[in-house]
Amino acid sequence: MKSTADIIKELNRKVCIIGAEKGAGKDAKKYFSKIKNKKCSSISFIKGANHMFDGKRIQKELFEKTMNFLTTEIR
Numbered sequence: 001m002k003s004t005a006d007i008i009k010e011l012n013r014k015v016c017i018i019g020a021e022k023g024a025g026k027d028a029k030k031y032f033s034k035i036k037n038k039k040c041s042s043i044s045f046i047k048g049a050n051h052m053f054d055g056k057r058i059q060k061e062l063f064e065k066t067m068n069f070l071t072t073e074i075r
Contacts, residue, residue, distance in 0.1 A: 009034035015041040016069035018062060020049035042069065 008015060008031050015035050019028030025045065032043040044065060049058045 005031050005034045009036070012036065014069075016066070017041075017043045018065050019043070019045045020051055020053060021045050021047050022049060023051035 004027075014037065015032075017028050017032050019025050028043060028045070032038070032041070035041045046053065046058055046061050046065075048055075049062070053059055053062050
């Protein structure tokens with residue numbers, strides 16, 4: 001079975017990784033290190049977020065970061 005890091009390494013696409021500040025930050029950094037095209041990809045962390053991204057402010061920020069990446073990717 002392939003790990004998430006292995007799957008990301010095989011992708012030949014832009015990648016957006018959004019990590020929770022109080023979550024798996026080391027994993028997010030590990031995944032980002034596997035990306036081939038870092039220039040066009042992004043990694044960010046949401047301050048105060050836990051692994052489940054609980055809270056309205058945190059969920060709003062997660063949604064906005066995700067939509068920004070998707071709308072930029074489509075153009």
